[in-house]
Amino acid sequence: MNLADPDNFGLQCQGVSHWFGENKVLFDLNLEVQAGQFVGLVGPSGCGKSTLLRAILGTHPPHRGEILTLQNGRLANADRPGRDRGIVYQKYSLYPFLTALDNVALGLKLDQTTTAFRWFNWAGWAKKRREFRDRAGAFLEKVGLGQAMHLYPSQMSGGMQQRVAIAQALIMEPEIILLDEPFGALDEATREELQEMLLRLYEENAEVKAAGGKPPYTLIIVTHELNEAIRVGDRLVGLSQYWDWEADGHEHSPGATVVYDKAVPVFRPDERPEYELFDNIRREIRKHVYNPGVLQRRDEHVSVDPTP
Ligand SMILES: Nc1ncnc2c1ncn2[C@@H]1O[C@H](COP(=O)(O)OP(=O)(O)OP(=O)(O)O)[C@@H](O)[C@H]1O
Numbered sequence: 001m002n003l004a005d006p007d008n009f010g011l012q013c014q015g016v017s018h019w020f021g022e023n024k025v026l027f028d029l030n031l032e033v034q035a036g037q038f039v040g041l042v043g044p045s046g047c048g049k050s051t052l053l054r055a056i057l058g059t060h061p062p063h064r065g066e067i068l069t070l071q072n073g074r075l076a077n078a079d080r081p082g083r084d085r086g087i088v089y090q091k092y093s094l095y096p097f098l099t100a101l102d103n104v105a106l107g108l109k110l111d112q113t114t115t116a117f118r119w120f121n122w123a124g125w126a127k128k129r130r131e132f133r134d135r136a137g138a139f140l141e142k143v144g145l146g147q148a149m150h151l152y153p154s155q156m157s158g159g160m161q162q163r164v165a166i167a168q169a170l171i172m173e174p175e176i177i178l179l180d181e182p183f184g185a186l187d188e189a190t191r192e193e194l195q196e197m198l199l200r201l202y203e204e205n206a207e208v209k210a211a212g213g214k215p216p217y218t219l220i221i222v223t224h225e226l227n228e229a230i231r232v233g234d235r236l237v238g239l240s241q242y243w244d245w246e247a248d249g250h251e252h253s254p255g256a257t258v259v260y261d262k263a264v265p266v267f268r269p270d271e272r273p274e275y276e277l278f279d280n281i282r283r284e285i286r287k288h289v290y291n292p293g294v295l296q297r298r299d300e301h302v303s304v305d306p307t308p
C-alpha cells in the first residue's frame with residue numbers, strides 16, 4: 001500500500017500489542033487496510049477482536065505499537081476517537097425517544113451545531129435541521145428504511161434497528177467503519193438481508209472506483225459466522241493466540257496476532273453464494289485460526305497482498 005496516497009489509505013496497525021495485567025491479549029499485530037476493502041475479521045472467542053476494534057476506535061489505545069488512520073486528509077495516530085472512525089455494535093444503541101430519522105440526524109446535529117447556535121439562531125438552525133434530516137433520510141433509504149423513517153425504536157424489529165445503527169455510522173462519512181458482530185442477535189433470514197445491504201455498499205464502492213473516485217466505504221466486520229465473513233468480506237483476516245510462538249523465540253504465549261490473511265471471493269448483493277464451494281476456506285480457517293492443536297508459523301497463511 002502506498003501510504004502517501006490518501007485515495008488508497010484505509011488503516012494501518014503497526015506492531016500493536018495490548019494486555020490487561022498478566023493477560024496478554026494482542027501481540028505485534030500488523031494490518032494494513034486499503035480504502036474500499038471489506039475485511040471479515042474472525043478468531044476464537046476471547047482472542048482480542050473487540051479489543052482490537054476499541055484500539056482502532058481510539059477509546060482504548062494499545063499499550064504498544066501505532067494505529068494510523070486518515071484524519072482530515074492526513075495520516076494521524078488513532079489514539080483518541082475521531083469522526084474518521086465509526087462503530088456498530090451487536091446491541092443497538094438508538095435513543096428510544098427519537099424516530100429513526102432523528103436518531104440518524106443526531107450525529108450531524110451534535111457534530112455541526114452548538115446548543116447556543118440552536119437556541120439563538122433559530123432561522124439558521126431551522127435550515128440546518130432540514131438539511132440534516134434530508135441527509136438522514138437519504139442514508140435511511142440507502143439501508144432500506146425509506147418507509148420507516150418516522151418509527152421509534154420500540155416500533156422497529158431488531159433488523160430494522162440495526163439498519164438504523166448502520167445509517168448512524170454511515171452519515172458521519174467515516175474513513176472506516178468497524179462492525180463488532182453487528183448481526184449476531186438477528187435470525188438467519190434477517191441476517192442475510194443485512195448482508196445484502198452491506199454488499200450494496202460494496203457495489204457502490206465499485207461504481208465510484210470505476211468513475212475514478214475514492215470508494216466511500218471501508219469496513220472491518222467481526223463475525224463468528226465464517227460464511228458471513230466470506231460473503232460480506234473481500235478479504236478474510238484471522239486473529240489467533242494459537243500460533244507457533246516458540247519458533248519466534250517466546251517461552252510463553254505473547255498473545256494473539258494475525259495468522260491468516262487472504263482475499264476471498266466477491267459476491268453481488270442478489271447472489272446467494274454456494275457455501276459448499278468454500279469448504280476449503282472454512283477448513284483452512286478452522287484448522288489454522290481456531291484449532292489450539294495446530295500451531296503454524298504466524299505468516300504461513302498471510303498473503304503479501306490480499307487485494308481481491
Ligand atoms: N476491560 C478489560 N479489562 C480486563 N480484561 C479485558 C478487558 N477487555 C477485554 N479483556 C480481556 O481481553 C481478552 C480479549 O477480549 P475481547 O473482548 O477483545 O475478545 P473477543 O475476541 O472480542 O471475544 P468474543 O469473540 O467472545 O467477543 C479476554 O481475555 C478478555 O477477558
Ligand SMILES: [Mg+2]
Nearest residue numbers: 049050051180
Ligand atoms: Mg468481541
